[in-house]
Amino acid sequence: MANELDELNVVVNEKGNDINVINKQLPVKVGFGSLIFEIFLWFPLIIPGLIFLFMKISAGNEFRRIQQQIQHNASQVDNYIEQRVIILQNAVSIVNKAICLDKEVMTEVAKLRAGAKAHNEAERTQINQNIDRMFRDINLQVEQYPELKAHNALAEAMKQNSYLQREITAAREIYNDSILLWNSEIFRWPTKMIVAARAHYTTRIPFYTSSEIKAQARKNFFE
Secondary structure: OOOOOOOOOOOOOOOOOOOOOOOOOOEOOOOHHHHHHHHHHHOOOOHHHHHHHHHHHHHHHHHHHHHHHHHHHHHHHHHHHHHHHHHHHHHHHHHHHHOOOOHHHHHHHHHHHHOOOOOOHHHHHHHHHHHHHHHHHHHHHHOOOHHHHOOHHHHHHHHHHHHHHHHHHHHHHHHHHHHHHHHHHOOOOOHHHHHHHHOOOEOOOOOOOOHHHHHHHOOOOOO
């Protein structure tokens, strides 16, 4: 029997294939067959029905635990983003003492500091992108002043920013893992899928980056 997927004999798409996260939540639904299944467990004996009832209670508890885990993981991303805002504010303060930064830069930093907390993944992404843009603006201005590049406090701030960027990436990976767990568990029939459908649960959308960031990633950074 031939392999279903044979990497040695296959038509290759030379242009590659760009992928995107589908921004859609799927509701969990069960049909009439699931109801018949539950009724069948209760008759003619009660014990199978009782066992299944306890299994459903356990599944409900598991779903609540996963939801708390998702909230915790999202909060970790928020914490790192907030730290980036604080570091950005410190960097701006250092640079502003040496040169006159644009008022627009100062205004944008103040806005970020006031609204660093996000309510969903889209807002987290937007805030993080704004921070990236602000650091790029600061770097462009610092490049014009070699003496600033040697400033120890500023160099440390930039180092901390790079570290936090890596931490955010790692935290988002953990967040996506918890989203994958949720999306997988709610469709496990019979127990969890029935519980999820009765609770009107839906799939959750993992973190994804914007088209703007994807376009920037394709650029030559060393031109």
